[in-house]
Amino acid sequence: MAAEEAGVVGRAPVCLCVLCGLPAAGKSTLARELLSTAARRGWRAGLVPYDDLIPEQAFQTRVLEDGAKLQEMHTEWKLHRQAVLRCIEQFLEKPQALAEMQSSCQINIAAWERCIQALLQPEALDRTQAERAPLLFLLDDNFYYPSMRYEVYQLARKVNQSRSEPIPTEVILEMVKRLESPNPQKNSWEAHSISVNTTAKLSECDIQSVMELISSALSNPLSPVEDNTEQTEADRLKCATSVVHQADQACRRLISEAMKTARENQVPPEHMRSLATQLNESKATFLQNLRRQLLQEASFTQEEDIDVERVVKRAVDVFDRERKEILSTITNENK
Incomplete structure (x- = not known):
């Protein structure tokens, strides 16, 4: 994803290269090879390792929790990720204005300084060469959701690691699903986009393929962002309505199954009425929260198709757990 930065970082072309993949898949090794190759070409290149930039507590989302707590942690994690992109944007606007960064409280400033050191003082380049040399950011993270990568794409349009602690196997398996x-x-x-097989040693052909892709992006910068706020809001509302409708239908089926199970367990009529009331109240609250979450946090545009079925399934899984707890409580009271 390339953006031409006229009058901001010289008149040099800028490329934001997303390294997407599972933990320990070889992204950091690939990044080191790309940095070395870029330097030989006379480019300014820097690595942006999200694990170093984002505070450790933000990565607690790796602990698989349920309900509101998980949503709260996800929101905080998302804010940290957005702070990283703001730092890149601010650097492109004012390379020397490190002290003015508004997002300093959300990232590790020392780690960010290391990221941009090579960009501010490239070796073997005088000032004139440095101002015109292509500028390459290698963003090293998992980027497992398209929406994460889309944020980088939006930034590109707008501006026209060795791991100290091993990640638990169950976390990686969960990320494989996502x-x-x-x-x-x-x-x-x-x-x-290009896929690179990192199970074996990276070949010169692999590095060449990635560099050609980056060169192509630098030669074909993205067009500036158009003001399509109204269309974006319309898309957001349409998608949220569709997700909530399908979730509602799925929740109704789950409630019917719960009522059937209760009858089979000979739950008394008065408790059946209580069960129905609790389940319907739970459904109403769940759908209300889901709709608010979709309208406030999701990013839908004509260029990004959301997998509605996948979103619905994940959301309904949350309601299903609460449904089972309610049913279990009512059933156990009548044993």
């Missing part, structure tokens, strides 16, 4: 690989056929904004 990882949605770049899909240029579905998302046009992921056209500049």
Whole structure:
């Protein structure tokens, strides 16, 4: 994803390269090779390792929890990720204005300084060469949701690691389920994507392929962002309505199943009425929260198709757990 930065960081082209993949998949090794190759080409290149920039507590989302607590942690984690992109944007606007960063409280400033040191003082380049040399950011993170990668794409348009602690196996397995690989056929904004097999030693051909992709992005910068606020809001409302409707239908089926189970367990009529009331109140609250979450946090545009079925399934799983708890409580009271 490239953006031409006229009059901000010289007149040099800028490329934001997303390294997407599972933990320990070889992204950091690939990044080191790309940094070395970029330096030989006379480019300014820097690595942006999210694990170093984002405070450790924000990564507690790796602990699989349920309900409101998980949502709260997810929101905080998302804010930290957005802070990283703001730092990149601020650097492109004012490379020397490190002290003015508004997002300093949400990232590790020392780690950020290390990220941009090579960009501010590139070796073997005089000032004139440095101002015109292509500028490459390698963003090293999992980026397993398309929406994460789309935020980088939006930034590109707007501006026209060795791991100290091993990640638990169950966390990686959960991320395997969530990882949605770049899909240029579905998302046009992921056209500049390439997959690299890192199970074996990286070959010169692998590095060359990635560098050619980056060179192509630098030569074809993205068009500036258009003001399509009204369309975005319309898309957001349409998608939220669809998700909530399908979730409502799924919740109704789950409630019917719960009532059937209660009857089979010979739950008394008065407790059946209590069960129905609790389940319907729970459903109403769940759908209200889901709709608010979709309208406030989700990012839907004409260029990014959301997997509605996948979103509905994840959301309904939350309600299903609460449904089972309510049913279990009522059933146990009558044993």
